[in-house]
Every structure is written in structure tokens, then in C-alpha cells.
Amino acid sequence: xxxxxIASLLALLTLAGAASAETLLIDRVQxxxxxxxxTRGMTMAQVQAxxxxxxxxxxxxxxxxxxxxxxxxxxxxxxxxxxxKDKVVDAVANKADETEIGPKPAIR
Numbered sequence: 001x002x003x004x005x006i007a008s009l010l011a012l013l014t015l016a017g018a019a020s021a022e023t024l025l026i027d028r029v030q031x032x033x034x035x036x037x038x039t040r041g042m043t044m045a046q047v048q049a050x051x052x053x054x055x056x057x058x059x060x061x062x063x064x065x066x067x068x069x070x071x072x073x074x075x076x077x078x079x080x081x082x083x084x085k086d087k088v089v090d091a092v093a094n095k096a097d098e099t100e101i102g103p104k105p106a107i108r
Contacts, residue, residue, distance in 0.1 A: 037079055037091040044072075044086045051076060 038047045048054075054074035063070035072083040075094075082090045 037093070038081050038088045040088055040090065042088045044074075044083060047074070047081060047088060054081070 038051065042050075054076055056075040058073040058075055058080075061071045061073070062068045069084045071089070074081045074083070077094070079091050079093050081088055082092070
């Protein structure tokens with residue numbers, strides 16, 4: 001029984017060591033200033049006034065049914081903003097580089 005516990009502990013330590021060598025997107029985002037991202041409820045005009053024109057306006061998604069709102073996405077170098085109608089519903093940090101683990105870049 002003790003050997004099983006020791007083997008499990010060693011396996012966990014090995015996995016923890018491998019994971020700590022990688023940069024996690026969530027760790028970087030938690031350290032960054034939250035004011036650097038648009039906040040929920042801002043309008044498209046407010047986002048553009050504060051952060052400038054987006055690098056790319058991605059194709060809208062959704063809207064096939066009335067209960068499925070159309071979601072517009074604006075891509076900036078450091079983050080992607082998601083709008084329902086003209087209001088921000090979320091802003092997500094983009095990967096800093098290819099080695100960072102986190103969401104994939106927005107799909108066109």
C-alpha cells in the first residue's frame with residue numbers, strides 16, 4: 001500500500017515539474033493589469049475610442065435563431081473582444097507566443 005502511494009506521489013511530482021516549465025496564459029493574464037482589457041458592457045464606440053481601431057473585425061457568429069444572438073469579434077494584437085449587439089460580453093487575452101499554453105487564436 002505504501003509503495004502505491006509513493007509511486008502516485010512521484011508521478012504527480014514528475015507531472016508538476018513538467019507543467020511548471022511551460023508558460024500558462026492564465027498565469028500571465030492574472031499578473032497583467034485588468035484595465036488593459038475592455039470591460040463587460042462597454043459599447044463598440046467606447047472600445048474603439050479607448051483602444052483604437054481593431055487589427056481585424058472577424059466574421060460574426062450565431063444569429064441563426066432569435067434566441068441565438070449574433071456575436072461580433074474584434075481582434076487586437078493582445079486580446080480579442082466579443083460583442084453581443086454593440087456591447088462587450090467578454091475580452092480574452094491572446095497567446096503571447098507559440099510556447100504559451102491557452103486558447104488558440106480566434107478563427108476567421
